[in-house]
Amino acid sequence: MNNDSSPYIKPDQPGASLDALYAELKRLREENGYLRDKIAGKSAYIRTKTNELLGVMGTQPLKPEELDDETLVDVDPIGIISSSIKHVLENLKETNHQLHIVNENTSAIFAAAEVGILVIDGRKKILSCNNKLRELFFPDKDLSAVIGSYCSDEVCRHNRPKEGCACEMIQDGRGIGRIESWKYGDRIFNVVATPIKNEDGELADVVVVYNEITELKTAEEQLSHLNAELESRIRERTVQLELANNELETFCYTVSHDLRAPLRHIKGFANILSEECANSLNELGIDCLKRISNASSRMSALIDDLLHLSRVSKLEIRHTNYDLSRSAEKIIAMFRDTEPNRNVRTFVEPGLIASGDATLLDLVLQNLIGNAWKYSSENPEAVIKVGKDNSKGKQVFYVRDNGVGFDMAYSKKLFQVFERLHGDEFEGTGIGLATVKRVIARHGGRIWAEAAVGEGATFYFTLPEIKKS
Numbered sequence: 001m002n003n004d005s006s007p008y009i010k011p012d013q014p015g016a017s018l019d020a021l022y023a024e025l026k027r028l029r030e031e032n033g034y035l036r037d038k039i040a041g042k043s044a045y046i047r048t049k050t051n052e053l054l055g056v057m058g059t060q061p062l063k064p065e066e067l068d069d070e071t072l073v074d075v076d077p078i079g080i081i082s083s084s085i086k087h088v089l090e091n092l093k094e095t096n097h098q099l100h101i102v103n104e105n106t107s108a109i110f111a112a113a114e115v116g117i118l119v120i121d122g123r124k125k126i127l128s129c130n131n132k133l134r135e136l137f138f139p140d141k142d143l144s145a146v147i148g149s150y151c152s153d154e155v156c157r158h159n160r161p162k163e164g165c166a167c168e169m170i171q172d173g174r175g176i177g178r179i180e181s182w183k184y185g186d187r188i189f190n191v192v193a194t195p196i197k198n199e200d201g202e203l204a205d206v207v208v209v210y211n212e213i214t215e216l217k218t219a220e221e222q223l224s225h226l227n228a229e230l231e232s233r234i235r236e237r238t239v240q241l242e243l244a245n246n247e248l249e250t251f252c253y254t255v256s257h258d259l260r261a262p263l264r265h266i267k268g269f270a271n272i273l274s275e276e277c278a279n280s281l282n283e284l285g286i287d288c289l290k291r292i293s294n295a296s297s298r299m300s301a302l303i304d305d306l307l308h309l310s311r312v313s314k315l316e317i318r319h320t321n322y323d324l325s326r327s328a329e330k331i332i333a334m335f336r337d338t339e340p341n342r343n344v345r346t347f348v349e350p351g352l353i354a355s356g357d358a359t360l361l362d363l364v365l366q367n368l369i370g371n372a373w374k375y376s377s378e379n380p381e382a383v384i385k386v387g388k389d390n391s392k393g394k395q396v397f398y399v400r401d402n403g404v405g406f407d408m409a410y411s412k413k414l415f416q417v418f419e420r421l422h423g424d425e426f427e428g429t430g431i432g433l434a435t436v437k438r439v440i441a442r443h444g445g446r447i448w449a450e451a452a453v454g455e456g457a458t459f460y461f462t463l464p465e466i467k468k469s
Helices: 018-057 069-073 077-112 131-137 151-156 166-171 214-276 283-312 324-338 358-375 408-413 432-442
Strands: 116-121 126-129 177-184 187-197 203-212 320-323 344-348 353-356 382-389 396-401 447-452 456-461
Touching: 116 131, 116 151, 131 151, 131 203, 166 177, 166 187, 166 203, 187 214, 214 283, 320 324, 320 358, 324 344, 324 353, 324 358, 324 382, 353 358, 358 382, 358 396, 358 432, 358 456, 408 447, 432 447
Parallel strands: 344 382
Antiparallel strands: 116 126, 116 203, 177 187, 187 203, 320 353, 382 396, 396 456, 447 456
8 A cells, every 4th residue: 555556545645635635534434433343343242252151161251351352352362261261260269269158157057056967868878967966866986987877777776756757758759857756765856857959959968957855845744744733723722712702601691691680689779778768877878878889880881891892702794884974973972962061072074984894883983982082071172083094005094082191101901801091080991992902803904092191092993995896
């Protein structure tokens, strides 16, 4: 192209026109673009074929920087092969590193496992095992001494489980072989076998795990024995309780029948003496008769309360939608009738409804409102409230007063029979709150109190909520 016969027009050639020069420049640019596209296609072709080869070898494809364009443009076979081999070696190095980590982790787990692990081949010959399995089945032998032996000779010792062999379950095509509570001498094992498959998906080896559960089974047997003993004791206590209940029924019958008659006689004769012979008695005699009459009335009330307490445990609970608000209003009206001159402000929250036995829950309200009425009697501005508190996520009913209150240090005695926190200044038998607690307990609820001396008391209790249809 450098001789004078060249068809190309040189810029310094005499007679060359400007148009000719522009045409030549355009042609050269087009030829340059064509060659560039051809080289790019050749580079893509070589890179694609190289990656196909690497894919067959099982390595990752080339990165752009691993096979530069200059090597591809020059079509340098040695450069292409060298880059490919370098790429393969780096991938193999990384793969070996990852395999080493996996192998180390597996070996550590294998050695530290607190269960016996056995690896056998398709013929049930031992390939490997961990130290725990050796301790369990052949503590006096080295691992090298059992490699290649049949597992039935070293592990089972022909003590074949009645359910079959877990390894054979895998050989029969199961995904997992499991033997529960295999007895081996004085020890018990749970055995689990899983397959190891080759790249073709065929069974190659089997991993068998032996988990000793001897202590667990012993504990279960002890627990079962304790449960049986507990059930026996419960039956005995139930019989004793039934006998005690029968004796209580007999006692209550005696109290209601045998004691009421002489008590009526005592009170009746005391009243006769007071009415008929009052003029013949001095002040001491009249005072003695008054004391006899009061004691008789107190004894009669005590008998009634004892009967109520005993019947609470025997009455069958009949659940209804019990309206506490309406019952509380009726009970407060009853107390107002008995003491019409008392100025007591009462507040009953409307819509207080729970599930329970109407007769028994009436008894609860009578006792709680009665106590509030009684212990607020010394306050000229007495207030009694009956309501509900939902702040604790469950409906809690309460009866509150601003009466004398009590010291919370003695709150544990509140619901015990015959226990009273106040003296003779307030009437009572000490049985009412015990009856209330028993009724609430029979309904599956609980009752407690909060109070302070001179600031009143609040009794809280829970009851089953009504079932919404």
